[in-house]
Every structure is written in structure tokens, then in C-alpha cells.
Amino acid sequence: MNELLARAMQGVDPDDPGAFLQIFMNLMALVPWGQLILWQIVFVVVGGLLGWWRGRTMAGVVAALILGPFGWVVPFLPRRTPPPLPGSKKR
Secondary structure: OHHHHHHHOOOOOOOOOOHHHHHHHHHHHOOOHHHHHHHHHHHHHHHHHHHHHHOOHHHHHHHHHHHHHHHHHHHHOOOOOOOOOOOOOOO
8 A cells, every 4th residue: 555655646745736636647647548448348349249149239338338247248138118108009
């Protein structure tokens, strides 16, 4: 934890009004953004393929985009059918 705090505070004057922004930028520089974006693209592609296979491409893509690999189950969930309109009869 001390190492993380030292890296976040590197080159920051705590009395400076912009210290928060500098600490935030130092912490964001530690995040492996390239790998995170690559994995998210993989999750969305697999979700799209699973959705296409089940006939629900958009549901697979959106669920994988929001939930990552946990969204892969959404295309396999049963579809919700809207309730019947009042006055309509089934034949």
C-alpha cells in the first residue's frame, strides 16, 4: 500500500490546489488500459457470436459490453413476450 501511495504522490505538492487531479492522473497512469480495452473487445465479440447463434445478436453485444463475460448468459435466457393487448383474443 505504501508503494502505491508513493507512486500516486510522486511529484505532487499536497498543498497545491490541483493536487487531487495530479494524484488521480498518477493513479490512472498505473492502469494497463491497452489490455483492458483488448479484453473488452474480446468479450463483446464472443457475446455477439453467442447472440448471433441464438438469434439475439444485439442482446449478446450489449450484455457483454455492460457485464463482460457474465453477459454471455443473456442470449440463453428466455425471451420476454409482451403482455397481450386489452380486447385482443387468441385464435
